[in-house]
Amino acid sequence: MKGFLGIDVGSVSTNLVVIDEQEEVIASLYLQTAGQPIKVIQEGMRTLAKTLPERMEIAGVGTTGSGRQLAGVLVGADIIKNEITAHAVATSHMVPGVQTILEIGGQDSKIILLRNGIVTDFAMNTVCAAGTGSFLDHQAVRLQIPIQEFGKLALKSTNPVRIAGRCSVFAESDMIHKQQLGHALEDIIAGLCEALVRNYLNNVGKGKEILPPIAFQGGVAANLGMKAAFEKALGMEVIVPPHFEVMGAVGAALIAKKEVAKVGKTNFKGFNISDAHYQAKSFECGGCPNLCEVVQIFEDDKVIARWGGRCGKWENVAV
């Protein structure tokens, strides 16, 4: 029995997914990256090895997310793909005919437009993190509501309060102000969801033609309040696909399956990488005024990868 592994290392969560030959998800893990991608990848691999059926053999592996290079080196990826393409591939698979993907993750948010199954346009937030998962997390902690309850509470609101959504700093002070005035918590939370949706549509969604079917995914899609706010703002149904929180990893697995079919073999290093000792160290190269911050990945004492240099001289691991 063959399986294909997809790993999405994001800023907030690291997700691992295994699909079978029928492209069905048979295992999925959602872990907190907590700033330690190497450790969490190893942990994830250890857990996966235990949960997978014994006869399962990993026949291909793909990595994505902002830590895709690192993950790729660690596990021996057959393909390393950007998260925009990975998300598009996964959603096309889960939501046939999808034309718009709204994705909100921990630190970034993106919109992807597809027509006839092909990505025709996309945008990612550039300079502002307002409206991403981290901000919602932060607000949930501040209000002492478990993040899982946050969205449900928003749905109870009958009179959402208007909150400034353009900047998370403005949003927070606006929220505090409205709280002090005595507005109900659910109205404030619902107002916050609406503000974040407004900001999203006005920022990453600016000038984009949003057509149905619309899929909403990424960790924030777990928030029912956000889904409702999107539906209200767009006046259209918004679908939260199954495995919405690990879509990037699903995409990476699908892409890996295709890649291995083409190449004929996998570079997968096996689950025992979870026992090796990996370490990342960085230094500033003084070779020229660029002063590049070069990152080195060690497996025990051996350098197995380097990146971050502009000129490419450090990419040769033998140096």
Added chain:
Amino acid sequence: MMKIAFPIMGTSYIAFQKIMEKLGHEAIVPPKPSKRTLSLGVTYSPEFACLPFKILLGSYLEAIERGADTIVSYGGVGPCRAGYYGVMHEKIIRDLGYDVKFIIFEPPHREFKKCMAAGKELVNAKENSWGKIFEALTTGWVHLRALDEIERLSHEIRPYEINKGDTTKAFKQCLELMKQADTKKQIAEAKRESVKILKNVEVDPTRNPLKIGLIGEIYVVIEPFANFDIQVTLGEMGVLTRRNIYITDWTKDNTFFKGEEHIKRAARPYLNQMIGGHGIISVGQTVLYAKEGYDGVVQLAPFSCIPEIVAKGILPKVSKDLDIPVMTVFLDEQTGKAGLQTRLEAFIDLLKAKRDSLREETA
């Protein structure tokens, strides 16, 4: 004799250095912009100023550290903040306690007198004969042209290179040759030799690379430090890039000749007036790239740059009408390249899929 520094913008410093020296000045070439330049610039600039302003200020301060007593800068065309940048830089540097002279060139077709006054000061007319001045300036011009031509060629060759990095290595050799050249004859020779070096890079001519056109604000389009070396990055990802802005083109078009007219004409269905900076050029050039069969366009904009923001608002319409994908990249203080890398990879995937689907349709 003045100790003159000037803005660093791509490879032009090589020619500017020679011009200054030929006019009898000592040329203080600021170090290539680095993280230190940026930090200096950010520290002393207004928070809301744009990236080019901050890099230039940092660059001037580094030149002063190296002993510069005069800074040559340029004013701007149209309603863009850059027009005030020379004046602003001067005020900030004075406030920091440096007694440095500023010579600011305004575009001659707008501010002829001011431009001439600045020119007179620079050429040191009392000591230099007009013949000598003419020779220095025309040689400098030839030098700039040659540098631009060599760079353009490097971008045309890079996507075909077999060993990643070969073209960049060859280009560095070319720049060393160009640095040695003094006279027009030597420049011509160095150029010929450079072309030979670049053409010797081992290539695979059977490739059919994606073609991406670059548009945007002049400084971030030209200076690799400001744009994460985007042309080399894309080239090494196997993409052919062209940009419409080179220093010599821009100088020619914005002094006495009106070379940009055809670009402005192309923009007309979407935008029929100057909006400052390079806004109208960004719109018009996108139309032209689409007509020339480019696969996509990348807009480079300093964060908070109004002309480019206005252009960005217009570009979705151009993109839809002419079926050419456009991606905007806002550039600011970040030096982490990962975000840009992700977007470029995704954009390339998009363009490839589009090309493949077009091929299927016609097949």
